[in-house]
Every structure is written in structure tokens, then in C-alpha cells.
Amino acid sequence: DQQVKQNSPSLSVQEGRISILNCDYTNSMFDYFLWYKKYPAEGPTFLISISSIKDKNEDGRFTVFLNKSAKHLSLHIVPSQPGDSAVYFCAARPGANNLFFGTGTRLTVIP
Amino acid sequence: DTGVSQNPRHKITKRGQNVTFRCDPISEHNRLYWYRQTLGQGPEFLTYFQNEAQLEKSRLLSDRFSAERPKGSFSTLEIQRTEQGDSAMYLCASSTRNKPFEQYFGPGTRLTVT
Numbered sequence: 001d002q003q004v005k006q007n008s009p010s011l012s013v014q015e016g017r018i019s020i021l022n023c024d025y026t027n028s029m030f031d032y033f034l035w036y037k038k039y040p041a042e043g044p045t046f047l048i049s050i051s052s053i054k055d056k057n058e059d060g061r062f063t064v065f066l067n068k069s070a071k072h073l074s075l076h077i078v079p080s081q082p083g084d085s086a087v088y089f090c091a092a093r094p095g096a097n098n099l100f101f102g103t104g105t106r107l108t109v110i111p
Numbered sequence: 112d113t114g115v116s117q118n119p120r121h122k123i124t125k126r127g128q129n130v131t132f133r134c135d136p137i138s139e140h141n142r143l144y145w146y147r148q149t150l151g152q153g154p155e156f157l158t159y160f161q162n163e164a165q166l167e168k169s170r171l172l173s174d175r176f177s178a179e180r181p182k183g184s185f186s187t188l189e190i191q192r193t194e195q196g197d198s199a200m201y202l203c204a205s206s207t208r209n210k211p212f213e214q215y216f217g218p219g220t221r222l223t224v225t
Contacts, residue, residue, distance in 0.1 A: 043219050097161075097166070098156035
């Protein structure tokens with residue numbers, strides 16, 4: 001069963017606008033949430049994380065929001081740049097050492 | 112280059128053969144993870160080491176799979192009697208004890224079983 005879900009397989013955004021990537025989860029035991037970015041022929045690259053005790057974490061152009069009551073996570077990228085075009089994976093940790101990943105959303109930023 | 116490295120990057124093998132992959136983690140990272148990724152899916156956890164001790168194994172890791180990290184540095188993942196269903200990208204990641212959830216991934220080894 002998929003405990004972390006990314007229901008949008010793809011997203012296209014104009015350069016300079018906001019990109020919003022969404023993620024839903026089912027396991028209330030998850031204590032950390034992360035976003036990874038993946039370029040073709042490379043492994044996932046860690047982007048940003050958030051603890052379950054927080055509702056927002058910001059790092060430059062990237063902000064992650066956590067809504068625990070809705071079991072929903074989102075990543076905002078502002079402003080979007082063509083170099084942000086990649087596949088973005090949401091991941092969550094169930095208080096243990098492994099990560100559960102979503103299926104990814106392919107972001108295309110159009111110049 | 113101080114990132115996670117994996118070798119080989121690509122491996123094509125015939126069904127029934129054994130294969131072995133190697134992962135070299137970031138040098139100061141004491142935790143090492145193996146994941147498998149198939150087309151259209153996110154990475155799926157296989158196993159985890161803290162130093163040389165293998166502390167966790169997923170039920171995805173069948174008896175044909177074995178992983179080692181003999182000196183707490185590099186790790187190997189062996190698949191015996193490969194099957195076509197083993198075709199996937201095998202990813203290695205490492206992390207520190209202080210931030211185990213921030214895992215840094217290598218480029219992966221793509222296995223094709225014919």
C-alpha cells in the first residue's frame with residue numbers, strides 16, 4: 001500500500017511564477033518529511049525537510065508546509081527557474097531509519 | 112568528489128546469474144541505506160546499516176539478496192540467481208547519526224536482467 005502519495009504526475013509552470021507540489025500521506029506515525037529533487041541519470045538530491053512538530057520550513061526559494069490534520073504536505077518554489085525542472089519526490093520517515101517515497105511529480109518550468 | 116558513489120553504473124546480466132554492486136558513502140557518514148527504484152515509482156527501502164551492523168531489512172529483501180558493510184565504510188549488495196523482476200535502479204544513500212533522515216543518494220546502479 002502506498003503510504004505517501006503524489007497524485008499529480010506532472011506540473012508545468014512559467015518561469016518566475018510559483019510552483020506548488022503536493023503530497024498526501026496516510027501514516028500518522030511519520031515524524032519527518034522530506035523533499036528530494038531528481039535529474040535524469042542521477043540519484044535523488046535532498047532539498048528540504050520538516051519535522052512533524054512544525055508547520056512550515058523555509059530555505060531560500062523553497063518552502064515546505066505541513067498540515068498534519070489533513071495529512072498533507074506541499075513544496076512551494078518561488079520564483080520558479082528553468083533549472084528547477086526535475087522530478088520531485090516527497091518522502092516520510094516513520095520514526096525509524098527508512099524513508100517512504102511517493103511516486104514523484106515531474107516539474108517543467110517554461111522559460 | 113565527496114558524494115556517494117556507486118559502481119557499476121549499469122549492469123546487464125542473464126537470468127540466473129549473480130551480480131554484486133558496490134557503494135561508497137560520504138566518508139563521515141556512519142549510516143548507509145540501499146533502496147530499489149522501478150520505473151514510475153519512488154525509491155523503496157531495502158536495508159540499512161549503522162557502521163558495520165545491518166540493523167533493518169525490508170520484506171522486499173528476499174533470500175536471494177544479501178548486503179554487507181564489513182568495515183563500516185563501503186557496502187556491497189549481491190543478488191543471487193537474478194530474475195527479470197530484479198531489473199531496477201539500485202540506489203545507495205548515506206547519512207549522519209545526528210540527522211539520519213537527511214539521506215544523500217548516489218547515482219544508482221541500473222540492473223537489466225535479460
